[in-house]
Each structure stands twice: as C-alpha cells, then as structure tokens.
Amino acid sequence: MYRPPPGQFSPTPLGGAQTPGASPMAASWQRPSASPAGSDATASPGKGVWREHQTPEGRKYWFNTMTRQSTWQKPEELMTAEEKALLSCPWKEYTTPDGKKYYSNSQTKETVWEMPAEYKEHLEKAQQAQERAVVQPPPQPTPPVPSKPEVEKPRHVRNHPPPSVTLLAQEPAVEFATKEEAEKAFIKMLKETGVKSDWTWDQTMRAIITNPMYRSLKTLHERKAAFNSYIDREAKRERELREEKETKQRVTFFHMLENTKEIKPYSRYRSIARMLANNPAFTQVKSEKQRRLYIDEYVHGLQRREKDRLRELRKSSMERFAKLLKDMPEITFLTPWKEAQKLYMERPEFQDSKTFEGMDQLDFLSVYEEHNRSLWEAPMAEQNRKNCELRRRDRKCRDQFKALLQELLQKNLINSQSMWKEVYPHLKDDSRYLDLLGLPESTPLDLFWDLLDELDEQLYQHKKIIYDALKQAGFDVDVDTTYDAYRQVLANSKRITEYNVTDENMKIIFEHLQNKAAHRQKELRRKQEKKMRKRMDALRYAMKHLETAINVEDTWESVRPRLEQLPEFQDIEEEQYRIEAFDKYIKRLKEKQNEQDDEDEEGMIKEEDEIYDRRHRSRSRGGHRHSRHGGRRDSDVSDHGDSDEERSFRKRRKKDLFRETPLDQPIHVDQNNIEEGEALDEYVKDPRRQL
Structure with a gap:
C-alpha cells in the first residue's frame, strides 16, 4: 500500500477533500499547533518534545529532545484516540513478513490468527472515539482584549463552523437493498471524493466522514474492506496506465533508433546521445537512466545479430571448404596437413578471398580433420574386421585347449594337486596346445592355472561334504585306517552321491586326513618325550x-x-x-x-x-750399562744367552x-x-x- 504524501487533508463542510492551502475555510478544521499567549492549551505540552526517527532497517523510534532519551514505544502524547483506546487491551496486532496479520495476548502469551472478540470490541470503541474526535471541532481560543483599534480582517476569510455531532446524527442514513449495492455506493463516493491509491484510511476518513454515503456500510470493518479493495484497484489501474505509457515510449524510442543508420554495433551511449539530442522521441524519455537502458538493449541486439550473421557466414564457408576437399581425390587418409595445405591452395576456388570469408586457420584445420576422419572410416572398418577374425580365431584356440584339459581331467591325469611339469608331457605334442602358443592374452599356463583354481574350489566344497559325512558316521581317520574302510563309510552317505564327489578328491582328502593323524601322533610323542626329560632332569x-x-x-x-x-x-x-x-x-x-x-x-x-x-x-736393565758399540753384542746375549734353557x-x-x-x-x-x-x-x- 502506498503512503500518503506530506500534508493534512481536512474535510470540507460538504464532505469533499480539501488539499493543503486550497481554501482558508479549512483552517477551522485544523488543530492548532500551539495556543496563543494567554489562552487555554488544548494540546498536550509533551507533543512538541518528541521527534519520530527511523533506523536504516526501517524500524521507527521516538526521541525526546528535552530528556535526550529514545524509545521504541510510541509515546502516549503522540497516540491517537484509537491507539489510546487499544492501549488498555491485552491483545496486540502484529504482521508477519508475508503481510498476514495475527494477534497475541501479552498476558496469557496466546497467539491466534482470527481477531479476538475483546480486541474487536476495543477496536470499535476506538473507531467511535476517533470519529467523535474528527467531528467535534477543537475549542476556540479566547482572543485577548485589544489595546489598539481592531485590525480589519480580510473580506475573503469567512468562518464556517463545522457541522456538529447532533447535526450529523440528524442526517438520514441511506438504505440499500443489498450489501453489494451499498459497497458500490461507498466505492463511488471514494472515487468522487478523489481518494488516491496512496491515501491512508485516517486521511480518507477525514475527507468522507461528513458524506451521507459514508454510512452506506454499517460497520467499520466493511468500510475498511471496501476502502482496501478500492485502493488495490486504483493502484493496479495506475500501474497499468504507467506501463502502457512506458510501452508506447519504448516502441517510439526503438523505432527512432532503428531509423538511425549511423548507429553501429560498436557505438557507445555518449556518441548516440549526441546524435539524437534533438529528436522528439529521445527527449520524450525524461530519465537518463531509462535512455541508457533502451540504447544498451538496442546495441546489444545489434551485436547479437552481427554475431549471428558472422556465424552463418563462417558455417557456409566451412561447408564450401569441406566440399572442395571431397572433390580432391589426391588427398587421401595418409596425406599430412602440410601437404594438404599446398594442394588446396593451388585450386582456383581458393584464390577468391570471399569464397571462404569468416574462416581462420583453425577452422581450415578442423574441417580437414573431419574430412580426414571420414577418409579413415573405410580402412578402419577393414582393420576392425581383421581384428574380429583374429579374436575369433584366438577364442577358438583357447576353447580347444580347454577341451584338451578337460579330456586329461577325465582321464585322471589332472587334479587339484597337479603341477605343470607333470601335465606337460601329456599335451606337448597335441596340436591344440601348439596352436595356442604365441597368441596374445591367455597362455596355456594361464588356462591350466584357471583349471586348478576351479579344482581347488571343488575340492574345498567336497572336503566340507566328506567331513560332515564322517562326523555323522562317527568315523575318525588315523594312521592305520585303510582307504577301503574310509571309502565304505562314505558310500553310505547320500550327500556324496548327490554332489558327485569324485574318487580323486576322496583319495586326496583321505591322504590329508592321514597326514593330520600322523602329525598328531608325532606331536603327542614329542610331548611325552619332553615330559620324560623333565623327570630325568629332576632325578x-x-x-x-x-x-x-x-x-x-x-x-x-x-x-x-x-x-x-x-x-x-x-x-x-x-x-x-x-x-x-x-x-x-x-x-x-x-x-x-x-x-x-x-x-x-x-x-x-x-x-x-x-x-x-x-x-x-732384569736382563733388559743390565744391558743399558754397556756402551753404544757393545749394545748389539749385549743384545745378542740377551736374546741368545742361556738359549738352550730358554728354548x-x-x-x-x-x-x-x-x-x-x-x-x-x-x-x-x-x-x-x-x-x-x-x-x-x-x-x-x-x-x-x-x-
């Protein structure tokens, strides 16, 4: 909802809207801002000290110029009669960020969406008090006794006292058959009064309170609803008119720009503004910002169309160059790029500069790569066919060698414990083995290991089955157990037959069980020997x-x-x-x-x-007494004297x-x-x- 412009709108005696300064007759309806000296003050003395301010976030607060204090709550001196009446009500009205109203009780902390009855009662009383405050004229100040001759008043100023409450009560209320007709009459009254889309309800009520059609709707709620509907409709109508006007200006402005051939895609706003400064369509748009937006939009459109033109030109040139390459049989899939450049530059079509307009060197290269790729399709298809044949041959060789391994497995020449050196003599001269040699991917040894992995898994599963069968039969395999006894116990088990346990796996598992039994005996004997050693040590x-x-x-x-x-x-x-x-x-x-x-x-x-x-x-000390020349002899005596005894x-x-x-x-x-x-x-x- 739009806010009203500054100024007071007081009702005329006939109920029309009176703009500020339109007629001196409205002066009697305005509350004086201050009482003259020597008269009784009707306004609260605290009203003048409060100033209303607003935070950057839009929240209002009030500042007292005398006490230098601020408050978020509106002072009681500035409250209207309606606000004072609602002050005593515990229910308060609030609005969500979406604009939806709700009511909260400050005492019980209860919150509801619907208007409570208690709040509605206080609201009606407040509206009646406000109506009485609007209708009742302010008290006239008592003029002081003049000491000088009375100054003659202007002749055009006349005092028209406002209608009293009794007079308004004597006016007959207009009755309507339906509520819709009453609402239409109320909205017509608002339109005739000249209510704008940015008026508030208080401002509007001062202008229409004396109109008989004000009472066409019985309750204040109905009047406010009709007023809000009228304000929304007026705001929408004004917005549509404004948009229609802007659309016409825009069409005219763009038509002017299209007729100006000097405007290019690279033109700037300053040069265009100087060029069109005297054009009526240009001066019709008053906002400099709006002109810049229109011109930027038009220039961007020119640039976009120019890009589209260059793109189409480049595309057509590339198609002509691709056709030229197809018509040159000397260029094959083995022709390198440098040699291809020399070949197509010698063609007469390339001599014309406009033939391939819009293309750069990368475009020529990309077209040639695409052409070369198409030339490679046939050789690559042939090579793929040969590769498929080779893979098919390799697969057949592998399948044949696998069949050879299966034959050896059926002959009991291969089991899970077999080694390659044991199997090799049986297949070294077979053509299925020789054909697999030298082929990529799997080798004969790889396929042999794959088979052993399968046999190991099969042996593991058969081992679990045999262990379960022996456990159910209560049979333990030891070193002295014979294979026939072991085989006879397994022959009575249904699972052995059901899962096709092979004789080869039975024999391997039997040997494994016997080895475990021998190991247990050896371990037991070792423990006994250790125990005996401890007893011998104790003895x-x-x-x-x-x-x-x-x-x-x-x-x-x-x-x-x-x-x-x-x-x-x-x-x-x-x-x-x-x-x-x-x-x-x-x-x-x-x-x-x-x-x-x-x-x-x-x-x-x-x-x-x-x-x-x-x-x-002692001999070493005695040797030092001799001379230097006799030292060698004494030394010999020291080393060799009494030689027989010392030796x-x-x-x-x-x-x-x-x-x-x-x-x-x-x-x-x-x-x-x-x-x-x-x-x-x-x-x-x-x-x-x-x-």
Missing part, C-alpha cells in the same frame, strides 16, 4: 643333593638303593631312563673334574710366565698351551640331544652346585 637334580655324594667311580648298582625312596625315582617307571639319567650325571662329574685339572695347570703356567717376565726385565722353556710352555686334549676343548653339546642340553643348563645355573 639328576636329586642325585646331586644326596646326603652321600656320588663319586665318579660309583656304579648304578651301588647307587640305586639310595635312590629308590625318592619320588623323582618313582616317577620314572622305565629302568632304562633311570640308567640314562645316572650315566649323564656321571659324565658331567667327569667333565667337572677335568675342568678342575685344567685350572690347576693354568695356575702353574701363570707362575712360569711371571718368572720369565722377571728374568727378561726348552718356550717349547714346553707352547706345548702345554696348544696341546689338543679333550679337556682343553669347550664342552660340545650335540644339538640333536635336547635332554643333555637342558640338563647342562640347569647344572650350570644351579646356585647350590658345590662339588
């Missing part, structure tokens, strides 16, 4: 801690009575393992005795080394150090003899070892 440990120590010269028969009561002795049931533990213990005692002898010999050698070092140092000493020492005896060598433990190694480790680590 050896007990021998070491007997009250009467065992000597190297003792025999098993002499020691056995001392061991019979030990729990370690009773844990070993076999006599041979007891004797083996005793023998190992005696062997270890002998090794320890040899080690002790070696330590004694090493002590003697160490003493002899110390004696030798002392002699050597014999060195030989004996070297013989003792490097003689190869079993006791001098480190104890060698056989890696395969695990029991001896573990017993030796326990013996070395035992902190109580005292021999």
Whole structure:
C-alpha cells in the first residue's frame, strides 16, 4: 500500500477533500499547533518534545529532545484516540513478513490468527472515539482584549463552523437493498471524493466522514474492506496506465533508433546521445537512466545479430571448404596437413578471398580433420574386421585347449594337486596346445592355472561334504585306517552321491586326513618325550643333593638303593631312563673334574710366565750399562744367552698351551640331544652346585 504524501487533508463542510492551502475555510478544521499567549492549551505540552526517527532497517523510534532519551514505544502524547483506546487491551496486532496479520495476548502469551472478540470490541470503541474526535471541532481560543483599534480582517476569510455531532446524527442514513449495492455506493463516493491509491484510511476518513454515503456500510470493518479493495484497484489501474505509457515510449524510442543508420554495433551511449539530442522521441524519455537502458538493449541486439550473421557466414564457408576437399581425390587418409595445405591452395576456388570469408586457420584445420576422419572410416572398418577374425580365431584356440584339459581331467591325469611339469608331457605334442602358443592374452599356463583354481574350489566344497559325512558316521581317520574302510563309510552317505564327489578328491582328502593323524601322533610323542626329560632332569637334580655324594667311580648298582625312596625315582617307571639319567650325571662329574685339572695347570703356567717376565726385565736393565758399540753384542746375549734353557722353556710352555686334549676343548653339546642340553643348563645355573 502506498503512503500518503506530506500534508493534512481536512474535510470540507460538504464532505469533499480539501488539499493543503486550497481554501482558508479549512483552517477551522485544523488543530492548532500551539495556543496563543494567554489562552487555554488544548494540546498536550509533551507533543512538541518528541521527534519520530527511523533506523536504516526501517524500524521507527521516538526521541525526546528535552530528556535526550529514545524509545521504541510510541509515546502516549503522540497516540491517537484509537491507539489510546487499544492501549488498555491485552491483545496486540502484529504482521508477519508475508503481510498476514495475527494477534497475541501479552498476558496469557496466546497467539491466534482470527481477531479476538475483546480486541474487536476495543477496536470499535476506538473507531467511535476517533470519529467523535474528527467531528467535534477543537475549542476556540479566547482572543485577548485589544489595546489598539481592531485590525480589519480580510473580506475573503469567512468562518464556517463545522457541522456538529447532533447535526450529523440528524442526517438520514441511506438504505440499500443489498450489501453489494451499498459497497458500490461507498466505492463511488471514494472515487468522487478523489481518494488516491496512496491515501491512508485516517486521511480518507477525514475527507468522507461528513458524506451521507459514508454510512452506506454499517460497520467499520466493511468500510475498511471496501476502502482496501478500492485502493488495490486504483493502484493496479495506475500501474497499468504507467506501463502502457512506458510501452508506447519504448516502441517510439526503438523505432527512432532503428531509423538511425549511423548507429553501429560498436557505438557507445555518449556518441548516440549526441546524435539524437534533438529528436522528439529521445527527449520524450525524461530519465537518463531509462535512455541508457533502451540504447544498451538496442546495441546489444545489434551485436547479437552481427554475431549471428558472422556465424552463418563462417558455417557456409566451412561447408564450401569441406566440399572442395571431397572433390580432391589426391588427398587421401595418409596425406599430412602440410601437404594438404599446398594442394588446396593451388585450386582456383581458393584464390577468391570471399569464397571462404569468416574462416581462420583453425577452422581450415578442423574441417580437414573431419574430412580426414571420414577418409579413415573405410580402412578402419577393414582393420576392425581383421581384428574380429583374429579374436575369433584366438577364442577358438583357447576353447580347444580347454577341451584338451578337460579330456586329461577325465582321464585322471589332472587334479587339484597337479603341477605343470607333470601335465606337460601329456599335451606337448597335441596340436591344440601348439596352436595356442604365441597368441596374445591367455597362455596355456594361464588356462591350466584357471583349471586348478576351479579344482581347488571343488575340492574345498567336497572336503566340507566328506567331513560332515564322517562326523555323522562317527568315523575318525588315523594312521592305520585303510582307504577301503574310509571309502565304505562314505558310500553310505547320500550327500556324496548327490554332489558327485569324485574318487580323486576322496583319495586326496583321505591322504590329508592321514597326514593330520600322523602329525598328531608325532606331536603327542614329542610331548611325552619332553615330559620324560623333565623327570630325568629332576632325578639328576636329586642325585646331586644326596646326603652321600656320588663319586665318579660309583656304579648304578651301588647307587640305586639310595635312590629308590625318592619320588623323582618313582616317577620314572622305565629302568632304562633311570640308567640314562645316572650315566649323564656321571659324565658331567667327569667333565667337572677335568675342568678342575685344567685350572690347576693354568695356575702353574701363570707362575712360569711371571718368572720369565722377571728374568727378561732384569736382563733388559743390565744391558743399558754397556756402551753404544757393545749394545748389539749385549743384545745378542740377551736374546741368545742361556738359549738352550730358554728354548726348552718356550717349547714346553707352547706345548702345554696348544696341546689338543679333550679337556682343553669347550664342552660340545650335540644339538640333536635336547635332554643333555637342558640338563647342562640347569647344572650350570644351579646356585647350590658345590662339588
């Protein structure tokens, strides 16, 4: 809805609209802005201090020039009688961004779309109060007593008092048969009064309140609805008139531009404006911005038409060049671009510059590429045909070799455990194998591996079936199980026959089960041997801690009575393992005795080394007393004096150090003899070892 222009529109005594300053008769209907000195003020003294402002977002607020405070709420001094009447109502009217009104109760926080009855009652009272405020004339100020002769008033100014409320009440109300007729009469009154599309309801009511047709509609709601309908219709009519006017101006302006041949697609607005400055169609459009929009639109249209013309010209030139290439048999699919350029430039059609107008070098190249591509179609089709034949031949060779593998499979020459070197002798001379050699994609070995993958999958499925059959029959395969017994158990299973389990797979699975059984036996035997070794080690440990120590010269028969009561002795049931533990213990005692002898010999050698070092140092000190010339002789004596004694000493020492005896060598433990190694480790680590 449009807002009214600034100014006050007061009703005339006859109900017509009175524009500001049109006649002095309207002065009696306007509320004075301030009371003269010495008169009673009818307006609130706080009205003049409030100023209405608006934020950049469009929200209104009021500023008090005296207290320098701002508020979002409209001050009570500025409120109309209608707003004051609605101030006490808890229901408030709001508007959504779409323009739809809703009502909210500030006390109960309730929100509704329909107007509440309480709000409607307050609204009617407010409208009646506003009507009374409009009809009732403002109080006339009491003029002061003049001290000078009264100035003569202008003759054209006359005081016409407004009609009183009693007079308006005495006017008869016009009655209509239907509501539609009353609404038409009300809208006709608005039109005759001169209500514009940008008027507000308050402004309009001041202009029509005294018109008898104002009461043609009974309620204020009906009057407002008719007013809004009239305003919308007027706004639409004015908009249509404005659009029609703009359309006529646009047609005239474009007709002027089309008749001006000097305007080119590259022309600019300034040059066109100077060219058409005196044309009536140009000056008829008052807005500079609108002129620029029209001219830019026309120039863009010229540019678009020029582009379309050049595009069509280029397209036709390219078609002529393509036809020229087709008429040149010397250009084949093997002709390179540089040679083709020389050939078509020699043609007389190319000499005319307008023949291929609008084309550039890339256009010539693209047309030639398209022509060359069409020339390649026939050779490529022939090559594709040959490739298809080769692929068909290769596929047949692969199929024949697969059939050869199936034949070997039926003869039980191939199974899931087969190796290529085992199968190769059976197919090396077959033509189906020889034909596949040298062909791309799959080789004979690849196809053989593919077959093995299929057999592995088949073996896996058959293995699950056989395992289920053996489990249902309660049959376990061990090392001593025969294949016939195993085969007889499987023959009673329906699933074996149903899934066509082959004899070859049965045999492979039987061997697998037997290998598992052998592995289990071997594992069990290993655990038993380990357990026995631990018992033998425990017996050896007990021998070491007997009250009467065992000597190297003792025999098993002499020691056995001392061991019979030990729990370690009773844990070993076999006599041979007891004797083996005793023998190992005696062997270890002998090794320890040899080690002790070696330590004694090493002590003697160490003493002899110390004696030798002392002699050597004493002779070295004595040699320094001789002269420089006798040094060599003394040195020879030091090296070779008592040579027989020293040489014999060195030989004996070297013989003792490097003689190869079993006791001098480190104890060698056989890696395969695990029991001896573990017993030796326990013996070395035992902190109580005292021999």
